[in-house]
Amino acid sequence: MGELELVSQTFDNQDTLLRISCFGTFKVIRPNEEESICLGSRHKLWSLFKYLVANKGVAIPTQNIMDLFWSERKELSDTAPLRTAICRLKTMLEPKRELGKRNLSYIIYHQDSCTFNNNSDYWLDIEEFENLCLKAKHFGKYDRIVALESYQKAFEIYRGDFLAEDLYQEWTNSFREYYRNLFLNSVREAAKWFNELKEYQQARLILQRALENDSYIEELHILLMQALLGMGEAKGAIEHYTICSSMFYQEFGIGPSKELKLLYREAKERSEKITSKELILKGNLESLDDKKEPFVCEPELFWSIILLERRRMIRHEGETSLVMFELITSIEDNPKDEMGNNPMESLELIARKNLRKSDAICRLDGTHLALLLPLTGISGGNQVVNVIKDDFYDKFEENEIELQIKNKILRK
Numbered sequence: 001m002g003e004l005e006l007v008s009q010t011f012d013n014q015d016t017l018l019r020i021s022c023f024g025t026f027k028v029i030r031p032n033e034e035e036s037i038c039l040g041s042r043h044k045l046w047s048l049f050k051y052l053v054a055n056k057g058v059a060i061p062t063q064n065i066m067d068l069f070w071s072e073r074k075e076l077s078d079t080a081p082l083r084t085a086i087c088r089l090k091t092m093l094e095p096k097r098e099l100g101k102r103n104l105s106y107i108i109y110h111q112d113s114c115t116f117n118n119n120s121d122y123w124l125d126i127e128e129f130e131n132l133c134l135k136a137k138h139f140g141k142y143d144r145i146v147a148l149e150s151y152q153k154a155f156e157i158y159r160g161d162f163l164a165e166d167l168y169q170e171w172t173n174s175f176r177e178y179y180r181n182l183f184l185n186s187v188r189e190a191a192k193w194f195n196e197l198k199e200y201q202q203a204r205l206i207l208q209r210a211l212e213n214d215s216y217i218e219e220l221h222i223l224l225m226q227a228l229l230g231m232g233e234a235k236g237a238i239e240h241y242t243i244c245s246s247m248f249y250q251e252f253g254i255g256p257s258k259e260l261k262l263l264y265r266e267a268k269e270r271s272e273k274i275t276s277k278e279l280i281l282k283g284n285l286e287s288l289d290d291k292k293e294p295f296v297c298e299p300e301l302f303w304s305i306i307l308l309e310r311r312r313m314i315r316h317e318g319e320t321s322l323v324m325f326e327l328i329t330s331i332e333d334n335p336k337d338e339m340g341n342n343p344m345e346s347l348e349l350i351a352r353k354n355l356r357k358s359d360a361i362c363r364l365d366g367t368h369l370a371l372l373l374p375l376t377g378i379s380g381g382n383q384v385v386n387v388i389k390d391d392f393y394d395k396f397e398e399n400e401i402e403l404q405i406k407n408k409i410l411r412k
Helices: 042-056 062-068 080-093 127-138 144-157 171-198 200-213 218-230 233-250 257-282 285-289 297-314 341-355 378-395
Strands: 018-021 027-029 107-109 113-117 122-124 321-328 360-363 367-374 401-410
Touching: 042 062, 042 080, 042 113, 042 122, 042 171, 062 080, 062 113, 080 107, 122 127, 122 378, 127 144, 127 171, 127 218, 144 171, 144 200, 171 218, 218 233, 218 257, 233 257, 233 341, 297 360, 297 367, 297 378, 297 401, 321 341, 321 378, 341 360, 341 367, 341 378, 367 378, 378 401
Parallel strands: 018 122
Antiparallel strands: 018 027, 107 113, 321 367, 321 401, 360 367
């Protein structure tokens, strides 16, 4: 994993090579064969081989290997288990190897060290993946098309985490994190280039795969929404925003970034524009808003609705209630209701169930929920608040979570 060189082993016929795959399921296929002699094995023999392959070309001190794989031995100087394992590996990897041709052996063993021979005839997926990513980054300065072709080949090779079946082998962690970050960073760069070239479908495919690997990188969500909007899929962008913003609220208690909100707003405008135009042209105005629930919106739109309501009240009599709920909890762990919802999610669901279609609701952040109740005075507003509060305390203990409530009346 050190400094990379812009070189890659290229062979016309890979069947003549020992083919080793470390991404996803570990495989070892001998030259001129099709079936793997080791499919996802966690046997100590293959664990040793994986370790040598991951550190290809590096002479690992014998004592280090013994401490890692045979720490239970009684005599520190006893290296017999390692010698036996190396002998068995060579027999399995090179059953037809000619004696005396040491330089062709895949494993070089000395009394004080052991090495995977990177001068032997082999193909290794992590090495090829690394080189293709480096090649793409290099050509990205001059020729994006060539660079993207290299990235696409690299993504085909990355079939899962490094040695996914060895999650509890501590030595694999740094390698796994390195290759995963290389994959995610490469996808990020490739997706930006695909979006710039208006190749939105290609960007979408690689981003969806990357998000399956790590769904907490917000920049990947932003790039995917940009790709969806580029493809004209405004509704798909809205759905994705709903999913990822809910995930960030639930997992980290934070709201989406300003950039995500701007993309959501753009997607909403596009979606509503298309839908409204089609319905207006057909004269089907009733279908413009056929939902029976209150209007759920983002903070920016919520404040616009308040201003619009105040303007309406200039010409008409009446009152409007603006209700603010604040959640205050005294416990460290985030409690859940019987449906697995956290307090804010549960409060919002209860409010939506008890509000009218003409009302508006907005989650301002992880602890504040706002309601706008048009044509509702102090008495009607308090009645709605009490119903929501009682339903909420049926799910959560009042001494653990407190609801602080403010009901402001908007008048002409």
